[in-house]
Amino acid sequence: MSMPSIKHIKQILLLLFLGAILCSCSQAISVDIRGKLSDNAASEVYLVVEDTQIDTLARAKVGDDNTFHLKGEVTEPRTAFICDDNGNALAVFLAEKAKLELKPQRPSGYMVEGGPINDKYNLILKRISALAEQAMNIDFEKETAQEEYESLTFKHHDAIATAISDNLDNIIGVELFLSYEVRGMTAEDMRVRFGQFSKQMQNLSVMREFEKYISIFEKIEIGKNFLDAEVESLSGDTMHLKEVCGRGKWVLVDFWATWCEPCLEQMPQLKVLYEKYALQGFEVLAISLDKEQARWKAYVEQNGLLWLNAIDTDSPQSAAKTYGLQSIPSSFLISPEGKIVARDLDAESLAHELEHIFGGDVH
DSSP: OOOTTHHHHTTSOOOOOSOOOOSOTTSOEEEEEEEEOSTTSOSEEEEEEESSSEEEEEEEEOOTTSEEEEEEEESSOOEEEEEETTSOEEEEEEOOSSEEEEEEOSSSSEEEESSHHHHHHHHHHHHHHHHHHHHHTOOTTSTTHHHHHHHHHHHHHHHHHHHHHTTTTSHHHHHHIIIIITTTOOHHHHHHHHHHSOHHHHTSHHHHHHHHHHHHHGGGSTTSBOOOOEEEETTSOEEEGGGTTTSSSEEEEEEEOTTOHHHHHHHHHHHHHHHHHGGGTEEEEEEEOOSOHHHHHHHHHHTTOOSEEEEEOSSTTBHHHHTTOOSSSEEEEEOTTSBEEEESOOHHHHHHHHHHHHOSOOO
């Protein structure tokens, strides 16, 4: 079963209402969840967890009445997913020892309810998403629009920070920290927040891995020199980032994959920007994380991607390992001198960066 959509399920907004975690990290957690899907939504569902790799803990047939019952066991508190047989993540929830239920959520999607941890988590997410929705619905024709937007953005960030501070001893705080708060944080800020969690939470496998990531992140913050890494070109030759970066051109190092829908959505605009600025000193080094080279090469050819195309390797010097990738799309804008000047730019943000660098109308 293909699970690439899981990488983006954490952007789905769901949340909570009550309680603190009662189990010890040394005790296994039995997950018991029932649910009812929309008519003929799937014939089979899966209980999936994601850490350093994706593991399917259990699977269950969906009955004629669209109901299912999943049971599995995890060794510690962690984030879990219910997925259908098409590889789609239907809901994200937090593993806890309780009778859980997957319920439809208006206007679409599903939510997991029934345990104190997930009920509390759902309430928090509801508050956060309400603030985000208010910000998105601002009428920017109004004179006070920018002020309103900044106020709501502050409230959104504050709501997340407060919820984490209130849950430093349980998986709710961990999930909010890793999925929301770390965005835009410096390595120093990450270390400070990490140190505020209880020892039990710091010792979770996902947090131990994140602590390693902080050490990598320190080396790739904005203002630092790019890190050299090893990739493989379309022709199968080994190449290094230093052959492209720091050699007098502005370079976008773009990590992507053919199975990453948000990555593919940005491709048309990236092509426009490349055609506009390539002759002025802009280069793209697109590094695919695909496992199937044939699929990657076919996509590059069929879509006329004329920039530098490479695929990551399995070596210790691989680009994904060197840059500590947590998810894609992920990108780094490198100056002609080899400095990281921006990262994780969407197409619109990149357009404005390049307009500032080279001048001219981005449209």
